[in-house]
Amino acid sequence: MTNDQQNIILENTPIERIIDPVLEQNRVELYIKRDELNHKDISGNKWRKLKLNIEELRRLNLDTALTFGGAYSNHIAATAAAGKEFGFKTIGIIRGEEHAELNPTLKFAGDSGMQLHYMDRTTYRNKESDEVLEHLRQKFGEFYHVPQGGANIQGIKGCMEIMDNSMREFDYICCACGTGATLTGIIAKLNPHQTALGFPALKNGGFLADDINNFLNQLENNNQNWRLITDYHFGGFAKYNNNLIDFIHRFTELHNIRLDPLYTGKVLYGIYDLAQKAYFQKDSKICVIHTGGLQGIEGFKHRHNINL
Numbered sequence: 001m002t003n004d005q006q007n008i009i010l011e012n013t014p015i016e017r018i019i020d021p022v023l024e025q026n027r028v029e030l031y032i033k034r035d036e037l038n039h040k041d042i043s044g045n046k047w048r049k050l051k052l053n054i055e056e057l058r059r060l061n062l063d064t065a066l067t068f069g070g071a072y073s074n075h076i077a078a079t080a081a082a083g084k085e086f087g088f089k090t091i092g093i094i095r096g097e098e099h100a101e102l103n104p105t106l107k108f109a110g111d112s113g114m115q116l117h118y119m120d121r122t123t124y125r126n127k128e129s130d131e132v133l134e135h136l137r138q139k140f141g142e143f144y145h146v147p148q149g150g151a152n153i154q155g156i157k158g159c160m161e162i163m164d165n166s167m168r169e170f171d172y173i174c175c176a177c178g179t180g181a182t183l184t185g186i187i188a189k190l191n192p193h194q195t196a197l198g199f200p201a202l203k204n205g206g207f208l209a210d211d212i213n214n215f216l217n218q219l220e221n222n223n224q225n226w227r228l229i230t231d232y233h234f235g236g237f238a239k240y241n242n243n244l245i246d247f248i249h250r251f252t253e254l255h256n257i258r259l260d261p262l263y264t265g266k267v268l269y270g271i272y273d274l275a276q277k278a279y280f281q282k283d284s285k286i287c288v289i290h291t292g293g294l295q296g297i298e299g300f301k302h303r304h305n306i307n308l
Ligand SMILES: *Cc1c(COP(=O)(O)O)cnc(C)c1O
Pocket: 044, 045, 046, 074, 075, 149, 151, 176, 177, 178, 179, 180, 181, 182, 183, 260, 263, 264, 291, 292, 293, 294
């Protein structure tokens, strides 16, 4: 990347304190690292995970990135936008059938120049096997493979950059989890006094612990100061109830920070709930990473016919 191109991404995103009587009564200090402000369309942890993958694509002299995702995927949208912004081709392999009308996420991806292809759900389960990738290479030619969610070692190393010196003052660092790549990057850079909490967006998210431990092994890091909080998925990925929607509305109104209902809304809801249950030590300083995901709001409204 030239210096010119790097300037368009905000690398040192601001940290803001959230002043709220609910938090004060429960004696915790809450902060948000506004990583969603790093770029309009390559937002939050999606930029973190793409950054070193784009460098790797360049290093290998490839001009096309191929990746995978669901029909509303933040990662698909971000990869498409990154291809447009940084000048490489993108191919998105989308889980499930093609629909006559593109949803807002896929429309955005297509408009950004991404070639969209659909993969049946059975094949999709093995999408990252050598066999399926080989088949895709025969079909599309040589490409740089970015795994679903940007969850590879480059993606994790990019997420380690979230943990700059300004993060040292916090006792807890919290984030939403899909693949666990972002949480792994945070764990890898924890200071001894710090604990990382990951909030899986999927039901039964405890399975992520194995993936995270595998990644930590690759980094030769055996930090144990982290936990998965699996109680705030609201029934599963992209599921919700009125409490969650009311919480997001209240939070955005009071603090003027938008949250998405799939990831960041659930993390903040969980932290408020845990604070009220005295989960955190008194006078703890908690920092939540705003991992972005705001493009998903349109898709969520599209699916559920709900106002956000
Ligand atoms: C993709 C995404 C996540 C999940 O990140 P992982 O690194 O896959 O765990 C969390 N929050 C938001 C807003 C996302 O878009």
